[in-house]
Amino acid sequence: MTIEMGKPGVDRLGDVVRVLGEWQYDGAPVQLHPGDVGWFWRFGAERTAEATRTWSRAGEVLAIGLLDGPDLLRLAFAPQAMRDEELARQVAEDAAAPERGVLPPGKAYLESSTDALVQDLLAEDGWESGEPWTLLRRDLGAPVPDPGVRVEVIGPKDADEWAGVLRASFDGSTFTGDHWLATAAGSAFADARCLAVRDERGEAVAVVIVWSAGEGRLGLIEPMGVHRAHRGRGYGRAVTIAAARALRELGSSSMIVCCESSNVGAVATYRSAGMEQLSERRDLFRNA
Numbered sequence: 001m002t003i004e005m006g007k008p009g010v011d012r013l014g015d016v017v018r019v020l021g022e023w024q025y026d027g028a029p030v031q032l033h034p035g036d037v038g039w040f041w042r043f044g045a046e047r048t049a050e051a052t053r054t055w056s057r058a059g060e061v062l063a064i065g066l067l068d069g070p071d072l073l074r075l076a077f078a079p080q081a082m083r084d085e086e087l088a089r090q091v092a093e094d095a096a097a098p099e100r101g102v103l104p105p106g107k108a109y110l111e112s113s114t115d116a117l118v119q120d121l122l123a124e125d126g127w128e129s130g131e132p133w134t135l136l137r138r139d140l141g142a143p144v145p146d147p148g149v150r151v152e153v154i155g156p157k158d159a160d161e162w163a164g165v166l167r168a169s170f171d172g173s174t175f176t177g178d179h180w181l182a183t184a185a186g187s188a189f190a191d192a193r194c195l196a197v198r199d200e201r202g203e204a205v206a207v208v209i210v211w212s213a214g215e216g217r218l219g220l221i222e223p224m225g226v227h228r229a230h231r232g233r234g235y236g237r238a239v240t241i242a243a244a245r246a247l248r249e250l251g252s253s254s255m256i257v258c259c260e261s262s263n264v265g266a267v268a269t270y271r272s273a274g275m276e277q278l279s280e281r282r283d284l285f286r287n288a
Contacts, residue, residue, distance in 0.1 A: 001058045003090040005100070010049045013037070014187040019061050021191075023076055024213035026253050029113035030135050030278075032066055032076035033256075035211025035220035038188025040066060042179040045186065053102060055091055062087050065102070072283070073103055075112040088117035096125065096286070109285045122284050130283040132261040136275040140219070140248040140255060144274075147197075147241040154194040154207075156181060162196055165207045169225025183209075193246045197239045205230040206239040212250035219252030236266075240273035 008016050020034045041048050053073075055063040062081040066074045073095055081087050095118075098105040109130060112118055154162045160177035167173045183189060191212040196204040208224040221243050226236045247255050259266045261280055271277055 003062070003087055004056050005090070005094055005102075006054050006056065008049060008052055008054055010045045013045060013049055013052065016052055016054065016061075016064055017186075017188045020064055020076055021213035021217060023078060024218040025079075025216070026218065028079050028218075029082065029115045030137075030218070030256055030258070031113045031116075032064060032074045032111075033211065033218070033220040033222075034188045034213050035192065035209070035222050036068070036074065037066060038183065038186050038192060038211055039209065039222045040068060041186030041188065042175070042183040044182050048186070053094075055087060055094075057087070063091055065091075067102075071104055071107065072109040072111065075110065075116065075118065077113070077116050077118075082113065082115050083117045085117060088121055091118050092121040092125065095122070105288075107285060107287050109283045111281075111283045114279075114281055119284065122286075127284040127286045130285045132280040132282050133258050134261045134267050134280055135278040136257050136259075136267070136270045137278055138244055138255045138273075138275045140244060140252055144241060144245040144248055147238040147245070149235070149238040149242070150198040150202075151239075151242040152196050152198060153246075154196050156184065158196070158204075159184075161204055162194065162207050165196065165204045165227050166223065166225050168227045168229065169207070170223075191250065193250065195239065195242055195246060197235055197242065199230065199235075205233075206235040208239050208243045210243045210247045210250070210255070212247060212252050215251035216253050217251075219247035219250065219255050221255065221257040224257070236269040237273045240270055240275070244274070 017034045051067040053065040062078045094100045094102045159180035163177045166175045194209045197206040206226040211220045
């Protein structure tokens with residue numbers, strides 16, 4: 001049977017989130033997570049649907065892609081299809097041919113698990129390795145200690161404040177309260193928690209969203225930020241520990257995060273909060 005590529009449409013985004021969640025379990029390769037789709041939802045349901053691709057055989061979804069930017073395709077594969085040659089060749093061909101509407105002409109990037117056969121096929125076709133990213137994980141089987149700070153679950157009334165802290169955490173960020181509301185409207189947010197750490201004056205100083213994929217599955221941090229005016233005081237470590245506590249309460253088996261290896265401060269913060277540094281991974285890219 002042939003592999004069919006498609007777009008889910010807004011009405012089927014919930015199915016995409018559900019399927020992605022089923023692929024997140026301990027021992028499975030770290031790959032595109034429901035929370036990644038949930039975080040993209042800040043741009044609205046229509047743009048999220050437009051950025052999503054599925055590859056199916058006989059009606060069964062075997063791979064899901066998210067165009068996380070105009071020139072970056074992030075992929076997840078069903079565990080049993082990670083080395084499926086027919087599927088891998090179809091995904092590789094679709095990614096390489098701009099007329100198929102996956103990636104544009106010119107320089108483009110693709111992210112997938114290093115276990116996926118598509119990585120080997122693209123490398124054979126001349127795609128090169130990009131900048132390294134570091135994976136980190138924390139097991140949530142044991143209780144997580146109190147972070148020692150005031151932590152709040154954020155709802156719509158505090159959306160603007162939370163958004164302001166996130167903007168102050170990342171250079172060039174344009175995140176707004178309306179983006180927060182759009183994120184919260186997405187189906188993935190039903191299994192998420194948005195947190196803020198407050199200092200002794202009650203001011204929000206660090207923020208995070210945690211995304212559960214369901215009971216006994218991997219949970220994701222995306223994003224986490226500390227206000228630039230409050231760095232160096234342990235708030236990054238504290239908000240990461242708070243994230244772990246929240247995910248454990250949601251039933252997650254472990255917590256994962258991926259950040260640029262060049263961001264040594266972020267890697268050190270996650271490690272200080274009890275996360276184990278795993279192997280690096282690299283995107284693949286082509287120049288033309």
